[in-house]
Amino acid sequence: MKVFKHLFLFLWIAVILPANLPAQTSPDDTGLVTGRWNITVQTEGGEYPSWLEVNQSGFTRLTGYYVGREGSARPVSEIKFSGATGRYYFSIPPQWKHIDDDLYFEFSPGDGGLAGIRVQDGDTASWTAVRAPDLRRDSPPVWGEPVDLLDETLSQWIIPENNRFRMAGGILVNEDVGGNLITKETFDDFKLYTEFRYPEGSNSGIYLRGRYEVQIMDNYGEDPSSVIIGGVYGFIEPSENAAKKAGEWQTMHIILAGRHVTVVLNGIEIISNRPIPGITGGALDGNEGLPGPIMLQGDHGPVEFRKIVITPAVR
Numbered sequence: 001m002k003v004f005k006h007l008f009l010f011l012w013i014a015v016i017l018p019a020n021l022p023a024q025t026s027p028d029d030t031g032l033v034t035g036r037w038n039i040t041v042q043t044e045g046g047e048y049p050s051w052l053e054v055n056q057s058g059f060t061r062l063t064g065y066y067v068g069r070e071g072s073a074r075p076v077s078e079i080k081f082s083g084a085t086g087r088y089y090f091s092i093p094p095q096w097k098h099i100d101d102d103l104y105f106e107f108s109p110g111d112g113g114l115a116g117i118r119v120q121d122g123d124t125a126s127w128t129a130v131r132a133p134d135l136r137r138d139s140p141p142v143w144g145e146p147v148d149l150l151d152e153t154l155s156q157w158i159i160p161e162n163n164r165f166r167m168a169g170g171i172l173v174n175e176d177v178g179g180n181l182i183t184k185e186t187f188d189d190f191k192l193y194t195e196f197r198y199p200e201g202s203n204s205g206i207y208l209r210g211r212y213e214v215q216i217m218d219n220y221g222e223d224p225s226s227v228i229i230g231g232v233y234g235f236i237e238p239s240e241n242a243a244k245k246a247g248e249w250q251t252m253h254i255i256l257a258g259r260h261v262t263v264v265l266n267g268i269e270i271i272s273n274r275p276i277p278g279i280t281g282g283a284l285d286g287n288e289g290l291p292g293p294i295m296l297q298g299d300h301g302p303v304e305f306r307k308i309v310i311t312p313a314v315r
Contacts, residue, residue, distance in 0.1 A: 004245035030056060032109035033079075035089060036278055037129035038286035041069075041118060051278040052114075052129065054079060068103070070281040071095040072227060072234025082106075087116070097121070104158070116151070132157040132278055133289040136256035139274070141189045141313035149183065158182045162305035164298055172305040174204070178298045182210065182284070186291040189313035192254040195306045200246040202301035203234065208256050209292030210284035212276050214263060216303060218246045230265040233280045238263065249306070259288070 039050040051067040062079035072095070079090045089106035099121040107116025114129040149156050159165075160179025163170060174181075189208065197215060198204065204216040212232055219228035220243045221288050230238040230252070234242075242265040244250050253264040263271040279286050284295065294301075294310065 001081075011267070013115070015165040024088060029109055030062065032058070033107075033114065034062070036131050036132040037114055038279065038288060039114075039127050039129040040286060041127040043125045049279055049283050050127070051132075051286065053277065058197075062088070065277075066092060066105075067234065067279060067281055068095065072281060074234075075276070094120075110214050130131050135288065137189070137258045137260075141257050142315050143191060143310050144235075144314040146193075146275065146311040149310055150305065156184055158184055158293075160298075165296070170306065172296075172308070174296075174298050174304070175302050177300065180298045181296040183191075183293040183295075186293050187312050188291040189257045190255075192252075192256075192294065193307065193309045193311075194252050194254075195249055196303060197249045198246060198301065198303045202246070202303060204303040205253075205282075205297040205301055206252075206254070207280075207283065207295035207297070208254065208261070210295045211279045211286075211288060211292055212256075212261070213280040213282060213297070214252070214254060214261075216297075219243050221243045230263050230270045232263075232271070232274075232276050235277050235280065236261070236271055236274050238265070239272075240268065240270055242266045242268040244272055 026278060034054045034056055037052045037054070039052055039266060040047050042052055048069050050069065053065040055063050057063045064076035064079055065073045066076055067073045074092055076090050076092055079088055081088050087106045087108045089104070091102040091104045093102050101121060103147050104275050105117040106118060107114045113131070115165055116127055118125050118127055120211050150172055154165070160180040164176045164178025165174045165181050179201055194206065198218055200217065205213040206216065207213050213229060215231050215233050217229045219241060220227055224241050225231065226237045227282060228238070228245045244266060250266055255262040259276045260273050261271060261276055262269065262273050279288065284292065
């Protein structure tokens, strides 16, 4: 069956993108596609968010970055234009999927947004995109009262069917791979304070507004990167690796105002008021202009939290 899928994909691309057609960028509507876009992909199993950034490089070339359903932001070396179809297109290798073919995308602008298709392993899905909001704040937040998000019954959280989180002696424990824990309440701007620990080799994360993952991972002694502890996954690299050894309790302060984030890990400011370009892989949705929940990643590895306190902004 897979052979037929690949044959169909080959014939389909051969029809819409003739080999003898030179790729070019349309100078007339380049401004309609450049910028950052929040994508909603429609599939038979439901919809999920993605993200695309389109940049002009030089006179006519377009490049970009893409975030899929999972994984990190990846560079798109060139976004081309087909004069035959009047549509833009690009392809990138798979990241965390065990598939042979590149992911293929094509799209066109219209009504202030984008619309197109994504072809993955022979499966074609349609998608639409809206421009990402700038989330600019004209004045600093005014903070309200802190709220403790942990109690023995996890009353402030939505419990998934495949939940592996539980309270034990006042500590939130996740010992096995399971579902993600999501707060019932949503938040706009906030300060978040956590105390956590993990065993050797483990991996977890905290999603801010359910859209931006701050990594929690056993990276003691490693060089800084955007995918180690304290980084905004795939986007923002911490200034240094302030992690403690696995098994030790650690602290993290996070401030999110608009799309600007500050992260203090174990008393060291490692990200200072940096803008988050867009949603990270695994985001709940791409509705960046709306408040969103706190989500604790439970589908990667064991982790414990003994304190989670959020202070929402009142304006």
